[in-house]
Structures are given as structure tokens and as C-alpha cells.
Amino acid sequence: MKTRPSTLLLAAAVSLTTLTGCSMTDGDSDTVPFSGTSTSLDAADATEKVSSGIYDLIGVKGKASESYSTVMECSGEDAEKYFRILHPWSFYPASVSDLDVAMERLKSELPKHGWEIVEYGPDTSKNKNIRMTADNDRKKVSVRVIRMAKNDPPKLSLNVVSGCYEIPEGQEIERF
Template sequence: MKTALGAQALFVSIALTTLTGCSMNDADNSGSLPSAGISTSEEAAQKVKRVSSEIYDLIGIKGKASDSGAGVSECSGKDPEKYFQVFHPWSLTPGSPEQLGDVMERLKEELPKHGWNIVEYGPDTSKNKNVKLTADNEKKKHSVKIWHYAKRDTPKLSFMVVSGCYQVPDGKKVDRF
């Protein structure tokens, strides 16, 4: 169990580092996360889950989605008592592997119609050459990275949705979960 949790923590850390390095930046292009506004941790977690749900609706296939919760992390270089970002890792296992056949191409076409900018698309460097897609939504101040694991024993899609950097309202504190 400890190994699984450690692996999950490592995955989240790598995914957040990868995603926050995307083009979802403020106008100064300094490489820092864009401001996502003022929010409590709980409200921001509900928003990232809504963004995940919108992406799920675009997939267009039925399957079993994991029931994972959102998490809170620090905004690099900012006061961790005032600033935070949220992330939501989840996966989708289709009813049958054939359903995943053209899903990544469909997402590549559909996401831009809903305000997403595709910033990366293609095979990863693994021996399986898993297809990955990274997209930013400037209006929503969120990014998503999607992996299509076609060659696993159980083919699936994995998602990591992350927000920009929120500031807690005056008098509130960042709740970490």
C-alpha cells in the first residue's frame, strides 16, 4: 500500500511539473502559473471536477471512470499560506478496448471547439509509444494531460487536470487535501 501511495504521489508531482510548464501563462510569459482568481480550496476543487466532467462528456464513449478526488498543491514561488492550485487525476476504462480506437483524434478535434488549445500531441517516449495530449484552456485557467494506454492488459485513458494559481480570500486559509 505504501508503495502504491508513493508511486501515486510521484505521478502527481511529475504530472503537475509537466503541466505547469505548459503554455498556460499570464501575459508576461514568465513561465509562472496564471492567476485563476480568488477562491477557497473547496470551491476550486469543485471547479476542477466540473472541468474534468466537461472533458468526460467530450470523450463520447461509455466506461468506468475512477472515483478520485481533487488535491491541493502549492504554487511554485508563492506564499503557500495564500496561494494554491488544485489537481484532479482520474482514469477511464472503456466497456471494450475497441472503443478507444480513435478517441484521442476525436479529443484533438473536439477540445478546441470548447476553448482548449492543444499544445502537445503524439506518442510518448515509452516502449509502448502511448499517445498523449496536453491542452490549455485560457478562459478556465486549467490544463489537461491525457494519456492513452492502448497496450496495457486493460487499455484505458488517464487524465490529469490542473488549475492555475488561486489566492484564498482574505481571512481564509488554504485547506490541503
């Protein structure tokens, strides 16, 4: 797995600290779900596998951006023992007309694959981008998809974020 520091990733991490926790919890809506025990590299691989599954659900021709996972802290938890994974990426459809098709496919296909859509609609930006947030309770992950039709080129911006993992006893969290 490649690593690189990025201001964009840090900004995304900060903005996503409250992304999960809507319905991905076992009761307390402000608590990020526990995803199990894992190394940060294995957790990143698992999160990227979820991203790959989402890519497959898009169902239109296009290209995904090169992307890198990053390790985030679990709010309110010991930063030496607990972490989350953020995997941001973008999808660029081969045809501009396929942007809406891709978003609608995700809206219809995600629930068929264990996801619950917890937010859908236009944001407050001047572009009125369409935002969708979906949680997968079984996999303990959440995805935020933003349809950015007025970008050049138009794209779907996706952020997949895991629940909190605990590092195995005797190991350290690798930060990337």
C-alpha cells in the same frame, strides 16, 4: 468531497508542476496563470466540473475511475496563500476498440470548446503511449491525457490541473 493520502497523487503532483504554463499564461511562458480567489474546496469543485466536461467530450461508452482532487503548491508562491488543484482520473472504454476513438474525439472536440492542444504524440516509453496536453486559457486549467493501449485494461489517464488560486483573506487552505 472525499480525501485520502496517496503516493500516486503525490507523484502525479510532482510531475505536473510544470504541466501548465505552456500557453496558459498572459505573457511569461514560465508563469502559472492566476485563477482568482477561492477556497480550496470550491476550487476543487470547479476543477472537477472541468473534468466532467472533458468526460462528456469523450463520447464513447465507458467508465471513469473514482477519483479525488488534491491541493498542490504554486511554485514560487507563498504556500499559505496560493494553491493549485490537481484532479487525476482514468477512463476505461467499454470496448478496447473505442480507446483510439475516445482519444481522437478529445483531440477534435477539445479545441471546439476553448482548449488549445499544445502537445500531441508518442512518448518515449517502450509502449509508445500517446500523450496530449491541452490548455484552456479562459478557465485557467490544463489537461494531460495519456492513451495507454497496452495497459490491462487499456485506458486514458487524465490529469486536470488548475492555475494558481489565492485563498480569501482570513481563511486557510485546506490540504487534501
